[in-house]
Amino acid sequence: MLCVYDLYDLYAITVTVRFRPENPVNVPVLEQVIGVLNDRDRAGPNRFRAALRSVPGIDRDADSLFSALLTDNSYSYFPIGFLKDERVLRLLITAYEQLLSAVREGNADRIYDLADCLHNLPIMLTEHDFTVPRYFWTIYVSSYRKKWDESFLRAEQKALKCRPKQIRR
Numbered sequence: 001m002l003c004v005y006d007l008y009d010l011y012a013i014t015v016t017v018r019f020r021p022e023n024p025v026n027v028p029v030l031e032q033v034i035g036v037l038n039d040r041d042r043a044g045p046n047r048f049r050a051a052l053r054s055v056p057g058i059d060r061d062a063d064s065l066f067s068a069l070l071t072d073n074s075y076s077y078f079p080i081g082f083l084k085d086e087r088v089l090r091l092l093i094t095a096y097e098q099l100l101s102a103v104r105e106g107n108a109d110r111i112y113d114l115a116d117c118l119h120n121l122p123i124m125l126t127e128h129d130f131t132v133p134r135y136f137w138t139i140y141v142s143s144y145r146k147k148w149d150e151s152f153l154r155a156e157q158k159a160l161k162c163r164p165k166q167i168r169r
Contacts, residue, residue: 001082005045006036007122009069010092013048014122016065017099018115021108025057029066030100037093043082046072083130091132091156095121098152110148117144132160 002010013033017026032051039047049069052058058066083089095118102110117140124133137157145152 001040001043001084002037002047003043003045003082004126005073005075006047007083007126009046009048010122011119012069013052013066014099014115014119017103018112018119020065021103021111021115022106023065025055025066026103026111027100028055028057030096030103033096034093034100037089037096040089045075049073081130083125085130087156087159088125088130088132091153091160092121094156095153098149113144113147117141 010033013029017023017030020026029052032055033048036047036051049072052066052069055066058064058070099111099114099118102114120140121132121136124136125131141153141157
């Protein structure tokens, strides 16, 4: 399960991939990201940071774009909430699998556009009680669909529209 701190790290990873789409470590970084997203049994902060430490080619040098994500953060406050909705997790997994596919393909323009489409999603999830706001689809996804892939995240969007209303406390 992911907490808000993990989602902040996912944002940083996505922005870093967008900044340098041709970076050769993007493939193993995204493989680790997908591994963390698929591992639903663990909970706690620094999950992506721990995974990135195993990626060859990433070091703590100032030159490494991912170096800021290699050291665990200490938090004086640990959030009670975790991302538990399987449909939102499926959305993240599918989206980052698509990003990994684009990186493997090597089309820098597509990588940039897809990372640009996805980079704010983790922040949106933290700001909207782990739900995907409607404007994610209308602003970010629609422009990517128009340019690259009309079917991008359609099944995930449909699954999320069927979500039951949440009870606010």
